[in-house]
Amino acid sequence: MTDQQPPRPLVRRHHWIVRITHWVTVLVLAGMITSGLQIYEAYARFGNRGGPLLPNPLDGAQFPHWSRLGGWLAGALNWHFALMWPLVTAGLVYLGYLVKSGEWRALLFRPRDVPGALAMAAYYLRLRREHPPQGKHNPLQKLAYSSIYALGALAVLTGLAIYKPTQLGWLTALFGGFQAARYWHFWTVWIFVAFTITHVVLVFVVDPASLRAMITGWYRGRFPSHD
Amino acid sequence: MTRRQTPRRHDAKLHEVDRRAFVKVGLAGAGAALAAACGWDGGGAIRPLLLDWSRVNDWVGEKVLFSPTHLARTYSPAERSAMLPSYFISDMTPMLRDPERWRLRVRGLVEQPLELSLDDLMRLPRTSYTVKHTCVEGWSAIATWHGVPVSAIVARCRPLGVARYISFESFDAGYSNGWDLASAMHPQTILAYGMNDNPLPPAHGAPLRLYSPTKLGYKLTKYLVSMTFTDQRPGGYWEDQGYPWFGGI
Numbered sequence: 242m243t244d245q246q247p248p249r250p251l252v253r254r255h256h257w258i259v260r261i262t263h264w265v266t267v268l269v270l271a272g273m274i275t276s277g278l279q280i281y282e283a284y285a286r287f288g289n290r291g292g293p294l295l296p297n298p299l300d301g302a303q304f305p306h307w308s309r310l311g312g313w314l315a316g317a318l319n320w321h322f323a324l325m326w327p328l329v330t331a332g333l334v335y336l337g338y339l340v341k342s343g344e345w346r347a348l349l350f351r352p353r354d355v356p357g358a359l360a361m362a363a364y365y366l367r368l369r370r371e372h373p374p375q376g377k378h379n380p381l382q383k384l385a386y387s388s389i390y391a392l393g394a395l396a397v398l399t400g401l402a403i404y405k406p407t408q409l410g411w412l413t414a415l416f417g418g419f420q421a422a423r424y425w426h427f428w429t430v431w432i433f434v435a436f437t438i439t440h441v442v443l444v445f446v447v448d449p450a451s452l453r454a455m456i457t458g459w460y461r462g463r464f465p466s467h468d
Numbered sequence: 469m470t471r472r473q474t475p476r477r478h479d480a481k482l483h484e485v486d487r488r489a490f491v492k493v494g495l496a497g498a499g500a501a502l503a504a505a506c507g508w509d510g511g512g513a514i515r516p517l518l519l520d521w522s523r524v525n526d527w528v529g530e531k532v533l534f535s536p537t538h539l540a541r542t543y544s545p546a547e548r549s550a551m552l553p554s555y556f557i558s559d560m561t562p563m564l565r566d567p568e569r570w571r572l573r574v575r576g577l578v579e580q581p582l583e584l585s586l587d588d589l590m591r592l593p594r595t596s597y598t599v600k601h602t603c604v605e606g607w608s609a610i611a612t613w614h615g616v617p618v619s620a621i622v623a624r625c626r627p628l629g630v631a632r633y634i635s636f637e638s639f640d641a642g643y644s645n646g647w648d649l650a651s652a653m654h655p656q657t658i659l660a661y662g663m664n665d666n667p668l669p670p671a672h673g674a675p676l677r678l679y680s681p682t683k684l685g686y687k688l689t690k691y692l693v694s695m696t697f698t699d700q701r702p703g704g705y706w707e708d709q710g711y712p713w714f715g716g717i
Contacts, residue, residue, distance in 0.1 A: 291550030
């Protein structure tokens with residue numbers, strides 16, 4: 242369908258800081274989720290002993306062996322607490338880069354992105370045939386990338402609330418107490434998983450050239466212009 | 469209980485992705501899969517590194533996050549949980565043959581070693597509080613505890629300047645825990661002889677147990693027989709098997 246068009250330009254797309262923090266996050270998050278599933282197994286429900294439980298379809302679930310890291314509770318905890326450092330470091334380095342370079346403007350979803358987001362949604366739902374014009378990221382991507390960063394922050398904060406519920410009692414109280422903080426921490430996992438599946442599918446279906454851009458930094462694909 | 473599953477392969481068409489890029493992604497994926505495989509605890513190479521790193525986390529917990537004055541939230545007795553699970557290492561509930569002869573021995577790097585009976589301990593300043601118990605497994609429960617602050621024992625045995633740790637020892641199959649002095653001196657760290665307005669039951673460590681809402685349950689030694697002040701960091705039953713040493717919350 243694009244055979245008749247002039248050759249696509251090769252453009253510089255992702256700074257090395259973005260590429261490194263992206264792939265570090267992929268590996269660290271994989272370790273965080275797998276060690277987290279091992280930790281979950283030790284008490285696979287949410288609520289004080291002898292009290293009401295929070296609604297959870299995964300009560301008592303044991304996840305497949307291949308999906309758990311650490312071997313047992315202590316091993317999984319040590320993985321989880323060690324990986325906390327590179328996860329937070331990657332998140333802060335990435336945020337610092339976005340702020341310093343001004344690239345946050347191309348990523349942050351703002352109210353003015355709402356009409357464009359609706360047009361993109363219509364395209365994905367096949368209510369619209371043409372892919373709406375876009376720059377580096379379309380409004381739905383902005384929404385996804387803004388939300389996923391916020392989700393990462395939520396995962397870290399709920400994690401700290403569980404890690405030190407006495408010393409950081411104010412934070413634990415903010416999430417509704419120790420058991421509620423565990424509950425939200427657990428749900429961030431499934432949102433991360435859903436995001437990752439959608440993200441990878443869209444990369445291959447819509448814009449496979451963006452994978453190369455996230456590895457080498459160079460992009461030659463259908464959306465060459467920057468915002 | 470464990471199910472093994474073979475991950476499905478997707479042969480995606482990789483338009484416009486150069487071979488080098490594909491290999492890199494493949495290696496990253498393989499690394500993640502390897503790490504996740506077989507409930508890996510890091511093996512001989514990484515497990516020691518994880519344990520070293522756990523000591524870094526201990527240091528942060530002890531020196532940065534722990535406050536010697538911040539008190540854990542307390543609850544009203546009406547909020548007590550209907551049940552509090554109990555654990556011990558022995559095959560059966562550890563119980564003394566002759567409770568009358570039981571003494572708490574306070575020893576090690578102290579000016580004044582002590583031998584205290586339960587009556588002696590009950591004559592010392594008494595603290596009661598209703599707090600949330602937090603287990604490393606992820607469960608929690610609220611209960612009331614009655615006892616003497618560890619700081620009151622410290623005031624009487626007068627540790628030497630070089631004493632930086634206390635080892636709390638039990639008659640439950642050698643179970644023990646090592647504590648830093650700052651955590652032990654926290655006003656809510658007590659030697660508990662009562663629970664929920666009653667004498668401490670055997671399932672929860674009778675006649676005397678360590679209690680504090682600033683630590684995970686596995687740090688709260690039950691069935692106490694002695695406290696030893698040391699200048700070396702003492703190990704502990706679960707700590708020696710890989711659980712975080714500080715265990716502060």
